[in-house]
Amino acid sequence: MPIATDEVPAKRERRKQARPGELLQAALELFVEKGFAATRAEEVAARAGVSKGTLFLYFQSKEELFKAVVHEAMGGKFEAWNEEFERFEGSTDEMLRYCLNSWWERIGATPASGLTKLMVGEAANFPELAEDYRRQVIAPGHRLIRRILERGVARGEFRIPDLDYAVYSVVAPMIFLMMNQHSQGACTPDGQPLDPQRFLAMQANALLAGFMVRTHGGAP
Amino acid sequence: MPIATDEVPAKRERRKQARPGELLQAALELFVEKGFAATRAEEVAARAGVSKGTLFLYFQSKEELFKAVVHEAMGGKFEAWNEEFERFEGSTDEMLRYCLNSWWERIGATPASGLTKLMVGEAANFPELAEDYRRQVIAPGHRLIRRILERGVARGEFRIPDLDYAVYSVVAPMIFLMMNQHSQGACTPDGQPLDPQRFLAMQANALLAGFMVRTHGGAP
Amino acid sequence: MPIATDEVPAKRERRKQARPGELLQAALELFVEKGFAATRAEEVAARAGVSKGTLFLYFQSKEELFKAVVHEAMGGKFEAWNEEFERFEGSTDEMLRYCLNSWWERIGATPASGLTKLMVGEAANFPELAEDYRRQVIAPGHRLIRRILERGVARGEFRIPDLDYAVYSVVAPMIFLMMNQHSQGACTPDGQPLDPQRFLAMQANALLAGFMVRTHGGAP
Amino acid sequence: MPIATDEVPAKRERRKQARPGELLQAALELFVEKGFAATRAEEVAARAGVSKGTLFLYFQSKEELFKAVVHEAMGGKFEAWNEEFERFEGSTDEMLRYCLNSWWERIGATPASGLTKLMVGEAANFPELAEDYRRQVIAPGHRLIRRILERGVARGEFRIPDLDYAVYSVVAPMIFLMMNQHSQGACTPDGQPLDPQRFLAMQANALLAGFMVRTHGGAP
DNA sequence: AATGAATGAGGGTTCATTCAT
DNA sequence: GATGAATGAACCCTCATTCAT
Numbered sequence: 023m024p025i026a027t028d029e030v031p032a033k034r035e036r037r038k039q040a041r042p043g044e045l046l047q048a049a050l051e052l053f054v055e056k057g058f059a060a061t062r063a064e065e066v067a068a069r070a071g072v073s074k075g076t077l078f079l080y081f082q083s084k085e086e087l088f089k090a091v092v093h094e095a096m097g098g099k100f101e102a103w104n105e106e107f108e109r110f111e112g113s114t115d116e117m118l119r120y121c122l123n124s125w126w127e128r129i130g131a132t133p134a135s136g137l138t139k140l141m142v143g144e145a146a147n148f149p150e151l152a153e154d155y156r157r158q159v160i161a162p163g164h165r166l167i168r169r170i171l172e173r174g175v176a177r178g179e180f181r182i183p184d185l186d187y188a189v190y191s192v193v194a195p196m197i198f199l200m201m202n203q204h205s206q207g208a209c210t211p212d213g214q215p216l217d218p219q220r221f222l223a224m225q226a227n228a229l230l231a232g233f234m235v236r237t238h239g240g241a242p
Numbered sequence: 243m244p245i246a247t248d249e250v251p252a253k254r255e256r257r258k259q260a261r262p263g264e265l266l267q268a269a270l271e272l273f274v275e276k277g278f279a280a281t282r283a284e285e286v287a288a289r290a291g292v293s294k295g296t297l298f299l300y301f302q303s304k305e306e307l308f309k310a311v312v313h314e315a316m317g318g319k320f321e322a323w324n325e326e327f328e329r330f331e332g333s334t335d336e337m338l339r340y341c342l343n344s345w346w347e348r349i350g351a352t353p354a355s356g357l358t359k360l361m362v363g364e365a366a367n368f369p370e371l372a373e374d375y376r377r378q379v380i381a382p383g384h385r386l387i388r389r390i391l392e393r394g395v396a397r398g399e400f401r402i403p404d405l406d407y408a409v410y411s412v413v414a415p416m417i418f419l420m421m422n423q424h425s426q427g428a429c430t431p432d433g434q435p436l437d438p439q440r441f442l443a444m445q446a447n448a449l450l451a452g453f454m455v456r457t458h459g460g461a462p
Numbered sequence: 463m464p465i466a467t468d469e470v471p472a473k474r475e476r477r478k479q480a481r482p483g484e485l486l487q488a489a490l491e492l493f494v495e496k497g498f499a500a501t502r503a504e505e506v507a508a509r510a511g512v513s514k515g516t517l518f519l520y521f522q523s524k525e526e527l528f529k530a531v532v533h534e535a536m537g538g539k540f541e542a543w544n545e546e547f548e549r550f551e552g553s554t555d556e557m558l559r560y561c562l563n564s565w566w567e568r569i570g571a572t573p574a575s576g577l578t579k580l581m582v583g584e585a586a587n588f589p590e591l592a593e594d595y596r597r598q599v600i601a602p603g604h605r606l607i608r609r610i611l612e613r614g615v616a617r618g619e620f621r622i623p624d625l626d627y628a629v630y631s632v633v634a635p636m637i638f639l640m641m642n643q644h645s646q647g648a649c650t651p652d653g654q655p656l657d658p659q660r661f662l663a664m665q666a667n668a669l670l671a672g673f674m675v676r677t678h679g680g681a682p
Numbered sequence: 683m684p685i686a687t688d689e690v691p692a693k694r695e696r697r698k699q700a701r702p703g704e705l706l707q708a709a710l711e712l713f714v715e716k717g718f719a720a721t722r723a724e725e726v727a728a729r730a731g732v733s734k735g736t737l738f739l740y741f742q743s744k745e746e747l748f749k750a751v752v753h754e755a756m757g758g759k760f761e762a763w764n765e766e767f768e769r770f771e772g773s774t775d776e777m778l779r780y781c782l783n784s785w786w787e788r789i790g791a792t793p794a795s796g797l798t799k800l801m802v803g804e805a806a807n808f809p810e811l812a813e814d815y816r817r818q819v820i821a822p823g824h825r826l827i828r829r830i831l832e833r834g835v836a837r838g839e840f841r842i843p844d845l846d847y848a849v850y851s852v853v854a855p856m857i858f859l860m861m862n863q864h865s866q867g868a869c870t871p872d873g874q875p876l877d878p879q880r881f882l883a884m885q886a887n888a889l890l891a892g893f894m895v896r897t898h899g900g901a902p
Numbered sequence: 903a904a905t906g907a908a909t910g911a912g913g914g915t916t917c918a919t920t921c922a923t
Numbered sequence: 924g925a926t927g928a929a930t931g932a933a934c935c936c937t938c939a940t941t942c943a944t
Contacts, residue, residue: 034923034929035928037928041928055366057363057367059277059279059280060278063913073930078914082915142421143277143362145427145428156431160429160430187436190418190430190444193418194414194418194445197421201417205361205362206372208365208372208376208380209380211380220404221407224404224407225411228449228452231452232449232452283939284939293905293906294905299903303939481924497720502916502917502918504918513926514918515920515925515926516926518918518920519925524917524919578868581865582869583799583803585868586865587716587717592873596867624880624884627881630858630881635858638855638858641802647816648801648805649798651817651824653812660847661847661850664848664851671888672888672891697907722934723934723936724934724935732908733908733909734909734910735908735936738936738937739908743935744934
């Protein structure tokens with residue numbers, strides 16, 4: 023009998039496997055947009071194209087859904103990224119620019135970027151979740167950036183007196199950008215989100231102007 | 243003009259007139275901490291030391307309370323500040339440092355700083371309010387900073403190719419700092435808010451390193 | 463009459479025809495234990511080893527299932543029993559003792575005994591069903607017992623001033639015993655169900671002490 | 683100032699104090715009638731003359747309401763009763779008759795009598811509550827009756843070979859009577875509840891016929 | 903003016919019932 | 924026939940809002 027056991031799932035089955043993902047995506051969008059409390063379970067279901075009851079087939083409660091959304095969006099974005107930087111061979115200023123750009127591609131431009139806005143808004147309501155988020159997202163991100171800066175210093179490319187806080191100089195624009203993208207432009211005077219590439223390019227210049235050892239009149 | 247519009251109220255009325263202010267303050271704190279939907283009207287009343295009924299004596303609804311909170315917190319922080327900068331006489335790099343510091347004193351360190359976190363979180367749920375906020379807070383802030391940068395350029399102190407976005411370079415750290423202060427440290431790996439002075443000093447250095455016309459390789 | 467109405471079903475059908483019976487049995491157990499409303503249709507199906515959908519293949523609704531359960535459990539327990547007593551030839555005190563014992567064997571000790579607890583609990587929610595139950599179970603039972611008592615009186619063995627209520631003296635312990643067996647011992651101080659034989663023996667003695675014409679002071 | 687601090691409560695206040703009791707009474711009636719699961723919280727509120735929300739002002743949840751109902755109905759019915767029997771001076775057969783009659787007046791005829799039906803129906807769903815019920819109602823009742831029987835034996839009035847189960851002979855008719863009163867007559871062929879006095883009188887006779895030492899041709 | 907008991911619309915969650923597979 | 928994913932009516936419970944005191 024040449025028929026494989028799991029050839030093609032029946033249509034019903036296929037939906038079933040897709041459901042949790044569809045619900046998580048819908049929930050992420052709505053939670054990011056409106057916050058946890060202001061999002062109705064039925065809205066999430068509707069956006070995922072199912073009825074209210076179906077949501078509770080896959081998640082025990084709205085709160086469990088929320089936790090699942092956060093944990094799903096946190097999921098190992100850093101492993102591959104970390105490795106990539108291990109193997110990076112160019113100058114550290116190239117590395118930092120590359121870091122900002124690839125961060126944008128891998129995180130900033132994806133739905134996962136809403137996660138930061140979500141956590142900023144809900145950290146006080148879900149402290150354990152905020153803890154997870156710091157451990158699994160913020161801390162690895164910090165370590166990654168710190169390693170880049172340390173490399174720059176070690177190779178004599180950067181001069182950074184206050185390394186601890188220098189990391190925040192790199193992090194701040196990324197977080198600002200995500201807030202901006204997900205807050206109906208609440209941070210820009212015209213209500214339009216920024217152009218991310220343009221913003222990041224400018225930030226990279228500013229950061230490097232601060233970090234780089236200047237030879238005679240140097241940089242940008 | 244012999245008739246003052248807001249004379250000192252008679253003793254009898256003082257208490258009464260204080261109520262709305264206490265409610266607004268309590269509401270600001272709670273809305274910033276937990277968001278609009280997750281904050282219960284009764285909590286606000288309790289924190290203000292009055293009963294649930296009293297809150298609705300002064301504000302028609304929770305939504306009206308929210309609007310009042312936002313408008314109150316937005317209230318003309320810029321007039322005095324603007325004037326101050328009109329009269330500033332030092333170098334523009336001093337001016338920018340002074341700007342960041344006085345911003346921290348006047349806004350960052352006050353309860354009003356939560357407003358930004360609040361608007362980022364609720365912009366989608368209250369679009370008209372977000373519009374007000376952009377007009378009355380974001381836009382004046384931008385204009386102020388832009389004027390400083392333009393002064394620097396005009397006086398040959400700064401070289402700034404992309405002035406529009408350079409403003410965001412100044413704004414971003416301030417917004418990041420406010421997010422950080424009001425999100426249970428959701429932006430720092432250890433869950434502790436940053437030291438604002440240290441962070442702002444570092445940011446000022448970085449910004450000026452990027453903006454300032456360099457004479458002979460000198461760092462800040 | 464050569465045509466039996468319920469011949470043995472063909473093998474193919476036997477399984478299929480068994481289903482409703484398994485469901486009825488599972489449902490009886492659960493309804494007796496937890497009540498109608500607190501029993502979930504899915505539990506019944508699970509205990510019968512089928513899926514939720516299958517239950518509704520055989521019964522139009524949970525309510526129909528309930529009615530079927532009750533009617534099934536009520537089913538003609540009295541015909542054979544009645545006949546037996548028609549042919550009884552001993553003394554009436556033996557007859558009464560025999561009645562209690564065979565009641566225990568035929569009803570008390572079977573799953574059908576839960577029916578009484580069920581009806582006591584649900585009579586108010588299913589009045590028509592309670593009516594059926596009274597007609598098909600309670601009334602025949604009463605007639606049976608009354609006939610025994612009347613026989614005793616007719617034969618000069620018993621002296622019973624209030625025959626109508628004397629029937630309840632016989633019924634009461636049986637009903638008490640069933641309640642006790644099906645209510646987690648809610649009627650006993652230690653939460654253990656009674657020993658039925660011991661209880662019934664004692665009751666028979668007590669009843670007969672009350673009914674029997676006493677010759678010269680003799681106890682049972 | 684001759685005005686006492688708690689003269690007469692304001693109308694509102696008076697209602698407030700009465701509410702829990704009104705709700706408990708309404709709940710007891712409905713739970714007894716329909717069972718816990720089949721009773722809707724809103725019905726209870728309506729029967730108590732308040733709205734749905736008000737119920738939850740006084741009881742955290744439907745389940746807490748249920749527990750309160752049961753505990754309230756269990757409440758110390760035995761203290762006074764016990765004392766009374768300590769002081770009883772007549773013959774023990776009078777005592778037993780008196781016991782059945784006063785039980786009827788104090789418990790059987792009151793709403794609290796529904797409690798037994800309630801517990802029989804819900805014991806499996808609320809095991810801890812059933813435990814409380816056994817400890818606070820069943821056990822004291824048993825002790826009371828046992829003491830009466832023991833007194834009879836000690837005074838040579840009764841001869842009771844199996845004292846443990848003899849207690850159940852006394853308890854059984856009382857429980858049967860309560861079931862009957864609260865089950866739409868599910869235990870009588872005509873659907874009418876029994877006449878309690880008549881039933882109890884007959885039971886007393888029957889019991890005493892079984893218990894009493896017979897002199898020469900004895901009792902009723 | 904201030905209170906807080908009462909209300910009831912609204913939202914989370916359950917579960918009997920349906921129906922595509 | 925059998926399944927179990929999906930549905931949505933119904934129910935518990937919350938909380939903004941009202942109003943008698």
